[in-house]
Amino acid sequence: MTAPPTALTIAGSDSGGSAGMHADLRTFFACGVHGMTAVTAVTVQNTTGVSGVVEVPAETVAAQIDAVASDIGVGAAKTGMLASAATIDAMLAACDRHGIGRDGRTPFVVDPVAAARSGEPLLHPDALDALRNRAFPRATLVTPNLDEVRLLTGIDARTRDDLLDAAKAIYDFGPEWVLIKSGHLPDDPECVDLLFDGTAALPLPGPRYATEHTHGAGDVFASAITAALAKGASVPDAVRGGKRFVTRSVADAYPLGSGVGPVSTFWRISPRSY
Ligand SMILES: Nc1ncnc2c1ncn2[C@@H]1O[C@H](COP(=O)(O)OP(=O)(O)O)[C@@H](O)[C@H]1O
Numbered sequence: 001m002t003a004p005p006t007a008l009t010i011a012g013s014d015s016g017g018s019a020g021m022h023a024d025l026r027t028f029f030a031c032g033v034h035g036m037t038a039v040t041a042v043t044v045q046n047t048t049g050v051s052g053v054v055e056v057p058a059e060t061v062a063a064q065i066d067a068v069a070s071d072i073g074v075g076a077a078k079t080g081m082l083a084s085a086a087t088i089d090a091m092l093a094a095c096d097r098h099g100i101g102r103d104g105r106t107p108f109v110v111d112p113v114a115a116a117r118s119g120e121p122l123l124h125p126d127a128l129d130a131l132r133n134r135a136f137p138r139a140t141l142v143t144p145n146l147d148e149v150r151l152l153t154g155i156d157a158r159t160r161d162d163l164l165d166a167a168k169a170i171y172d173f174g175p176e177w178v179l180i181k182s183g184h185l186p187d188d189p190e191c192v193d194l195l196f197d198g199t200a201a202l203p204l205p206g207p208r209y210a211t212e213h214t215h216g217a218g219d220v221f222a223s224a225i226t227a228a229l230a231k232g233a234s235v236p237d238a239v240r241g242g243k244r245f246v247t248r249s250v251a252d253a254y255p256l257g258s259g260v261g262p263v264s265t266f267w268r269i270s271p272r273s274y
């Protein structure tokens with residue numbers, strides 16, 4: 001047997017199993033990629049929200065990256081909840097040691113998670129600068145939602161036409177590619193995301209389903225992209241494939257608990273068998 005491609009998520013855990021590194025690992029599995037983790041924080045979380053956070057020491061986050069990169073190897077990496085500037089800087093130093101990120105050539109997807117869907121913060125406000133000015137320039141791809149765009153750039157995108165301005169503003173921080181996610185666009189009958197490389201903008205059309213169960217959608221999208229990059233896909237192909245994956249995941253989203261349920265990562269491996 002040969003080993004499958006490998007991908008690393010640097011993210012927080014979600015005890016409810018819907019978002020964060022749990023969603024990332026399930027997506028890696030569904031995409032046929034061996035998933036690895038550098039846990040940044042343990043969240044006490046369910047479908048109604050986040051009621052506690054314990055941060056993992058920054059040096060332990062870096063040590064997890066060192067451990068897997070030096071032994072197993074990382075085909076592609078993604079970030080989720082990073083919690084603090086200290087963690088971001090320790091992570092970037094570890095990524096440097098192992099060629100993860102732009103110049104090292106191992107694809108590096110930075111999902112700038114700032115808050116949970118339910119509103120609780122997952123990133124210290126004083127870590128925004130580290131994310132923008134130190135993590136983004138290292139990224140192959142940055143994947144903000146519209147709330148994160150607002151926080152990072154001040155741009156309040158309200159229509160599809162505003163997405164290009166948002167993409168340009170994020171691109172100015174130095175990543176190779178930017179993907180603006182449109183799930184939070186008010187009053188749009190579709191979910192048309194936008195991929196931008198500094199010159200050309202590629203719209204990624206998709207339906208908008210009338211479901212409230214979208215917990216973990218952004219994590220699943222970024223993980224499906226990361227899995228495809230680990231398999232050697234180009235960024236546009238990985239993003240197009242990731243969009244198909246997350247759209248099907250939202251289509252099959254299921255209710256869970258008393259709050260917001262997760263998007264489904266079951267559909268590819270065992271459609272509706274549960
Ligand atoms: N109701 C929906 N129907 C179909 N696709 C959706 C829906 N909500 C979000 N998506 C898609 O899921 C992905 C994640 O989007 P978004 O919700 O903006 O990010 P996040 O989960 O990070 O807040 C995007 O491709 C978006 O277009």
Ligand SMILES: Cc1ncc(COP(=O)(O)O)c(N)n1
Pocket residue numbers: 011012013014019020021043045080081113115116117118122214215216217218219
């Ligand atoms: C540990 C962790 N990471 C990321 C998210 C964001 O996911 P969502 O925006 O769907 O709440 C989360 N809720 N928890």
